[in-house]
Amino acid sequence: xxxxxxxxxxxxxxxxxxxxxxxxxxxxxxxxxxxxxxxxxxxxxxxxxxxxxxxxxxxxxxxxxxxxxxxxxxxxxxxxxxxxxxxxxxxxxxxxxxxxxxxxxxxxxxxxxxxxxxxxxxxxxxxxxxxxxxxxxxxxxxxxxxxxxxxxxxxxxxxxxxxxxxxxxxxxxxxxxxxxxxxxxxxxxxxxxxxxxxxxxxxxxxxxxxxxxxxxx
Amino acid sequence: xxxxxxxxxxxxxxxxxxxxxxxxxxxxxxxxxxxxxxxxxxxxxxxxxxxxxxxxxxxxxxxxxxxxxxxxxxxxxxxxxxxxxxxxxxxxxxxxxxxxxxxxxxxxxxxxxxxxxxxxxxxxxxxxxxxxxxxxxxxxxxxxxxxxxxxxxxxxxxxxxxxxxxxxxxxxxxxxxxxxxxxxxxxxxxxxxxxxxxxxxxxxxxxxxxxxxxxx
Numbered sequence: 001x002x003x004x005x006x007x008x009x010x011x012x013x014x015x016x017x018x019x020x021x022x023x024x025x026x027x028x029x030x031x032x033x034x035x036x037x038x039x040x041x042x043x044x045x046x047x048x049x050x051x052x053x054x055x056x057x058x059x060x061x062x063x064x065x066x067x068x069x070x071x072x073x074x075x076x077x078x079x080x081x082x083x084x085x086x087x088x089x090x091x092x093x094x095x096x097x098x099x100x101x102x103x104x105x106x107x108x109x110x111x112x113x114x115x116x117x118x119x120x121x122x123x124x125x126x127x128x129x130x131x132x133x134x135x136x137x138x139x140x141x142x143x144x145x146x147x148x149x150x151x152x153x154x155x156x157x158x159x160x161x162x163x164x165x166x167x168x169x170x171x172x173x174x175x176x177x178x179x180x181x182x183x184x185x186x187x188x189x190x191x192x193x194x195x196x197x198x199x200x201x202x203x204x205x206x207x208x209x210x211x212x213x214x215x216x217x
Numbered sequence: 218x219x220x221x222x223x224x225x226x227x228x229x230x231x232x233x234x235x236x237x238x239x240x241x242x243x244x245x246x247x248x249x250x251x252x253x254x255x256x257x258x259x260x261x262x263x264x265x266x267x268x269x270x271x272x273x274x275x276x277x278x279x280x281x282x283x284x285x286x287x288x289x290x291x292x293x294x295x296x297x298x299x300x301x302x303x304x305x306x307x308x309x310x311x312x313x314x315x316x317x318x319x320x321x322x323x324x325x326x327x328x329x330x331x332x333x334x335x336x337x338x339x340x341x342x343x344x345x346x347x348x349x350x351x352x353x354x355x356x357x358x359x360x361x362x363x364x365x366x367x368x369x370x371x372x373x374x375x376x377x378x379x380x381x382x383x384x385x386x387x388x389x390x391x392x393x394x395x396x397x398x399x400x401x402x403x404x405x406x407x408x409x410x411x412x413x414x415x416x417x418x419x420x421x422x423x424x425x426x427x428x429x430x431x432x433x
Contacts, residue, residue: 061348064333070390077270088385089337092354112281114273122263 040159045151046118049102058147058183065139065146065181076128080115083107118152125160126217135202136174137166140183147183160215167209171195174202303393305378305400311371317397327402330395334387335403343406355383360403361410373400 057063065072068085072078083106090100106113121127132142139146144155156162166173174195179185188194199206208214268274274282301307302316317323332341340346343360350356358365377396380386391399408416417425 061337061352063337063348066333067337075270080271082389084385085390089349089354091385092383093349093352111279114280123265123267123269124262 040154040157042154042157045153046116048116048152049113051099051151053150054146054152055148055150065183072129073133074130076126076130078129083113118154119158121158125215127215133180134177135170135204136177136180136198138175138180138182138185140185141166141173141175145183163215164210167214170204170206170209171199174198174204302397303378305371305374311369311375313369313371315370315397315401317394319401323398324402324405326395327398327400327405330391331399331402331406334391335399338384342410343403344410357382357384360407366407366411370397370400370404373403 057068058065068081069078070081083103086100086103087107090103094100096104102113142156142158146152146155171192172195173187175185175187176194176198268282270283272282273280276282277284295303299316301312305312315323331339336347337349338345338347338354338357339360340350345357345359347354360366374393374396376384377387377391377399378393379388387396414422414425
């Protein structure tokens with residue numbers, strides 16, 4: 001019986017296997033990167049009607065997150081401040097500055113500023129800011145160093161897999177309540193020990209936390 | 218060859234004969250499944266037509282989905298609460314006593330809220346030298362000024378509720394419970410900044426003198 005494949009077919013198959021393996025590897029690497037950045041806009045600044053620099057207002061001026069995001073401790077939604085909050089200072093400071101024209105315009109017209117959403121969870125996912133704040137999840141754990149951002153962007157992918165990283169093992173991230181608003185907080189070396197103690201003292205139900213109905217209700 | 222074709226044709230005939238009805242039902246079911254699956258495409262579960270907090274809406278002229286309460290709306294919660302608690306005033310004017318119990322927790326809560334909302338202008342000690350003042354905001358009167366030392370606790374509550382001078386009202390940002398806590402804390406702050414060593418309890422005094430000596 002004559003040979004169907006020429007002798008160099010072996011080399012062809014070998015290279016095809018190597019190439020295929022490389023392709024699968026690259027795909028496995030590229031897909032999460034795509035999902036976390038391009039598709040999810042992680043680290044991509046979101047343009048806003050007013051170029052509000054968080055770093056100037058928080059790190060430099062020392063204004064607490066809660067001065068503007070007043071409802072974060074008591075409500076599901078952490079509010080964007082009303083124009084009144086901006087004007088509380090900017091009725092006196094930088095009056096007539098073109099950078100603040102949209103704020104002054106909103107104050108005069110009574111029409112709210114239309115900020116562009118940075119974190120848009122799907123509507124079938126339930127999220128409550130106050131529940132996280134009161135259970136020792138710091139602002140910077142999910143939002144990153146907003147106090148160093150000149151423009152605002154999403155620091156974490158906010159995908160279900162990412163949520164579960166903490167919901168399956170909250171002791172890896174939970175902090176003392178007094179440190180929740182500390183943007184520069186660095187977890188201690190014994191985070192797992194401290195975290196486990198805090199999870200117990202906050203009565204966090206670790207059985208219920210990773211269940212479907214905790215977030216999909 | 219011809220025999221095979223003949224057999225296949227016969228089978229086809231037989232099949233169509235037997236499953237004529239079954240075919241229609243099967244096709245309908247498949248079509249339905251495809252239609253149902255297609256409905257799963259897109260983000261219509263992720264972006265449901267209901268409005269979330271702060272979401273915009275073209276339905277209203279101002280573009281906001283959240284609606285302000287209609288004029289004349291009475292809060293059921295606040296309607297049941299003593300007006301003194303909500304205004305800081307009774308028949309004799311601004312109240313001089315806290316309408317809530319004065320506890321250490323209240324003052325600590327007041328300190329936390331003061332540091333968030335007030336210290337930016339009034340400074341952490343109440344001297345009127347907050348960070349925003351150094352940025353050009355007109356300096357507020359020091360809380361240790363005689364006029365303000367004499368002011369009642371209701372005066373501070375009223376100033377936070379209604380605004381004062383260039384300061385806007387904080388009623389929409391600080392709930393009344395916290396405004397009372399802050400008012401109480403401001404009075405405590407005044408005591409602390411005008412205190413003498415005689416005000417310090419004997420057992421703490423020793424410690425204080427010791428630590429002061431160490432610092433110097």
